[in-house]
Structure formats: C-alpha cells, structure tokens
Amino acid sequence: MRFTSETSFDGISEQLFTLGDIPGVLWTPEGATGARPLILMGHGGGQHKKAPGILARARRFVADRGFAVAAVDVPGHGDRPKDDELNRIATENQARADAGEDLAPLIAGFQALVARRTVPEWRAVLDAVQHLEYVGPGPVGYWGVSLGCGLGVPFVAAEPRVRAAVLGLGGALASAEAAARITVPVEFLLQWDDERVPRAQALALFDALASTEKSLHANPGRHGEIPAFELDSTLRFFARHLG
Template identity: 50%
Template sequence: MHSLQFTAESSSNGVRERDFTVGGVPGVLWSPASGADRAPLVLMGHGGGAHKKHAAMVGRAHLLVTDCGFHVAVIDAPGHGDRPRSAHDEREIAELRKAQAAGEPEAPIVVPYNARLAELAVPEYRATLDALQELPEIGADGPVGYVGIGLGMAIGVTLVAVEPRITAAVFGMMWPDALFEAAKQITVPIEFDLQWDNERIPREASLALFDAFAAKEKTLHANVGKHFEWPLFEVDSATRFLARHLGGAVTSPA
C-alpha cells in the first residue's frame, strides 16, 4: 500500500490546501482551515489537457469546502499536470490537434485515448482513496463522492463502477462510447450534465448513456448551448447534490 506524503501547504479564505503524492502520483487536498472533526471526502477528476490545480478544480473545491465542510482531492491524470507525457501521449495529442485543425471528428481519437487514461488512473485513484482514508480527519468509514467533467468523467464512470466506497457522483461532457458497460454497473445516485446543442458530443449518445446508468436515483441536467457554453451554475447544483447525499449542509443560498 502506498503512503501519502504531503509536500506543501498553504491556507486562504478558510481553506487549507495541501499538495501530496501517493506512489509518485501528485495530487492536492483541500480541507476546512479550522476544525478537526471528520467530514465527507469528494474526489474530483479534471478535464483533458488540464491539471489538478486548474481554475475549475480550485473553484469547485473551495465551494465544497466552504459551503459543505467537505474535504476535496484530485490527482493529475497520466500525462497531465506535473506528470510527464509518454510517447503514446504525444502521438495521440498530435493526432487530435491534426483532426481539430482539419475539422475532422475528434471522437475516434479521444474515446480510445481517454479509455486508456482511465485504465491507468482508476487504480491510482483507489490507492489515493486508501491513503486519504488513513487521515484521522477523513477516516475509513466516511462517505465519499466524485465529480468529473470531460476526461474526469471518462475516469470517474470507470472508477465508480468498481469502487463501492463512492456513494454519489456527478458526471458530464464526455463522449460516452466506451462507458456504457461501466454505467450499467453504477447504482449510486447520479447527476448528469449535458449541453443540448453540443457540437462535439451527440445529444442522442449522451441521453443513451444516461439511460444506461443503473442508478434508481439519477438526474439529468440539460442546458441549451454548445460544448464550451456549459453554465457555471451547475457547479452550485452539484454542490447541493453532494451535500444531500454525503451529509453536508450547504451554507450559501440555493
């Protein structure tokens, strides 16, 4: 079992931020700056081409900490952030840029590449969860949630399907082609986001994936707009969803 090693720490606006590594994989943990009581943990997955401290990760984490009192953690996906790219990463990224420049479909490249990243990342997330649950302020018996958009969804659907400690999840904005079998294994509550006019990910495919989730409680949030017009108010909705299922209390207005 890999141990967790903290490598840096800072605090601002009531949020304690600690960089860590688990088995050489870098991550960051955000926690309430005061209080040692146990609280739920939310794991996050960042988007493709992003990293653990992308603005979207930091903003969502601060909201979950300050509004719900949760701990929040994310690790760099393989080939992202502080992790070196492999030769395979470089080839796939070059092919993606070539397709984008030519106006060709991205899915034939992104879907298998992200599936490969998920295959590598899932055991890393499970090892990270093992290590974080050794911390007294988190513990092994507390509820765990997950949030992943884009690549974070590709990893998260695969992870939640095999990780019984995760009891609620928020997903969205990812080609579903490689995710149907995993979705059929997921029975925990799900909130699922899609853009109704997404020019990259077919609406019908996203709706079919939503239907495939085996969860008895699942909520579809469909907003008008294209892929990069995803509304930020969905972050607030996800916060309320996780508070409801993990036991936090949202302190900001609904």
C-alpha cells in the same frame, strides 16, 4: 503519501502532496478534525488538478459543507512528466480528426486507455487520503466532466466507496459498458450545443447508467459553458447523499 506544501486562505487549507509519482492536492476546512465526506474530482483534458473549474468548485464544497476534496493530475497532465505513449496517440488522433475522421470514437479510445491507469491510481489516493485523521472513512463523492467523465465512469463503477457522482459532457461510446455497472445516484450535466460530444451520445450515456436515482441537467451552450447555477445544484446533490 508525502505533503510538499501547505497554505491556507479564507478558512480553507490546501495541501499539495505526492503519492508515489502522482501529484495531488487536498482541500479541507482549516483546523478540521475527525471524519467527513470526501469528494474526488477528475479534471478535464489538457487541464490539471488546480485548473480554475476544479479550484472554484473544490473551495465551495469545503466552505459550504465542510467536505474534504482531493484532485490529482491525470497521466501526461499538470505536474506529471510528458507521457510518450499518450502524446503519440493524442498526436495521431489530432491528425486523424484533421483528416476528417469522426472525433467521438477517437476520444473514447483515448479515455479508455487512460482509465486503465487512473482507476487504480484514484483508488490508491482514496486509501491514502482516508487514512488522515481529518478526512477519515466517510462517504465518498466523485465529480468529473469531459475527460473527468470518461475516466470517472469506470472509476465510479469500480469503487464501492463512491456513494454519489456528478458526471457529464461525455458520451456513451467511451463508457456505456461501465455506466451500466453504476448504481449510485448520479447528477449528469449535458450541454445542449456541445461541439465535442454529440447530443445523442450524451443522452445514451445517461440512459446507460443503471442508477435508480439519476438526474440529467441539460442547458444551452457549448462544451465549456456549464451555467454557474449548476454548482449550487451539485452542492445540494452531494449534501443530500453524503451529508
């Protein structure tokens, strides 16, 4: 793990790093020492580790609760090189969707392919970040919606350090089988008028989670329109389970 820059703003330290060829970012309270809960965040499709939705939430997690937060670029996204295989499949999928094919199974197949890479990458990121004295071996949370849900479900299912997860804007086609192996508390965000994920598919993914504590939060609006008050709920959810 190699740090490439460090800046600080409003009491929050932001460190860019690379772990092998994975570019990442770590946010912690400025001057932090000792172990603390760590949230790993998975960004959305076409976005990156410092997309506005990631950055705003990460800073709240650090500022309000003193958590550490890490995010890395998914293959083919952000500061990672273009990925010929993923590009080819994405282009093919777009053409098939334009030709009238159902989008949901195409997205599901793509996310399953990417998850085969991100699950081991994210586990390696946890290993590296938790070796830092000011992060340490505290409980881990996961936050990810849309692509971050498609990749997050198999990750949370595979990684016993994750003790609570916020997921959503995803459907059962992509990850019902892995969801049935998740037993930690989950807060699941669903947009009632989601134009990308059919409502029944999203309800089926929530249903598939094996967690005894799971809360579905559904709000009106399209895929990208999660209301701001859900971030307050997310903060309390993580505080309850990691705090």
